[in-house]
Amino acid sequence: MGRHEKEPVTLVSEPGKIIGLEWKKIGKGAIMAGIGSGLTYAVQEMGQVDFGDWQVVVAAGLAILSNIVHKLFYKTEYLKERV
Numbered sequence: 001m002g003r004h005e006k007e008p009v010t011l012v013s014e015p016g017k018i019i020g021l022e023w024k025k026i027g028k029g030a031i032m033a034g035i036g037s038g039l040t041y042a043v044q045e046m047g048q049v050d051f052g053d054w055q056v057v058v059a060a061g062l063a064i065l066s067n068i069v070h071k072l073f074y075k076t077e078y079l080k081e082r083v
Helices: 020-047 052-073
Strands: none
């Protein structure tokens, strides 16, 4: 490790407990799902498009797309465990 690098820290969530980092991820996932649903609604209302039985699939696809766009614009760091 260099002088300015921090020692990696592993956070552990015990069964039956949710730590703060997980609540943050759950919240972000809920926001992404909401964006997907909102986009589906907007497309249907503005473009007079009816997805019919495919509405749930389209909403999920738009939520995934919004998550991909989010990942492209924000820096994400992951802790790689030593083998």
